[in-house]
Amino acid sequence: TCDYGFCITLSEREITAEAGLCAVIPCSFTPGYGFTVSSVVWFKCESSKPRCVESDIIFRSNKNRRNIQSGFEGRVSLLEPVVSLNNCSIIVNDITESDSGSYQLRVNVECDNRLKYNFNQQKLDISSGDTGGESGQN
Numbered sequence: 001t002c003d004y005g006f007c008i009t010l011s012e013r014e015i016t017a018e019a020g021l022c023a024v025i026p027c028s029f030t031p032g033y034g035f036t037v038s039s040v041v042w043f044k045c046e047s048s049k050p051r052c053v054e055s056d057i058i059f060r061s062n063k064n065r066r067n068i069q070s071g072f073e074g075r076v077s078l079l080e081p082v083v084s085l086n087n088c089s090i091i092v093n094d095i096t097e098s099d100s101g102s103y104q105l106r107v108n109v110e111c112d113n114r115l116k117y118n119f120n121q122q123k124l125d126i127s128s129g130d131t132g133g134e135s136g137q138n
């Protein structure tokens with residue numbers, strides 16, 4: 001049986017990243033009973049948009065390179081490359097100010113040859129800025 005008890009957890013709602021450094025987005029999920037994970041897709045769009053769309057893709061865990069925003073190619077990777085471990089955390093390298101925005105993900109899972117898309121409704125906002133000179137001071 002395929003049980004639609006699917007859940008994605010983004011443990012943080014907002015992350016502040018420093019330009020030039022990297023940002024880690026912690027993320028995990030529970031596929032429904034009987035489902036296996038086929039791929040994880042991350043999106044990034046303007047924070048004002050309630051939902052990112054296909055042209056906002058920045059990372060896919062499979063070999064498909066279609067529609068990946070050019071500025072993100074090669075800069076995003078999974079912390080845990082084995083998607084069946086239910087860990088969707090990513091690291092984004094070389095953060096620039098234009099990386100500010102809303103990050104969303106979709107986990108593609110499959111059961112009995114039926115494909116189910118899951119789009120997380122939660123948004124995670126990353127803001128980035130050059131805070132050079134201020135780090136290390138309280």
Ligand SMILES: *[C@@H]1O[C@H](CO)[C@@H](O)[C@H](O)[C@H]1NC(C)=O
Pocket residue numbers: 027028079080087089
């Ligand atoms: C996901 O994987 C990373 C890297 O192995 C690890 O640091 C992190 O704790 C994992 N997250 C969860 C929720 O297991």
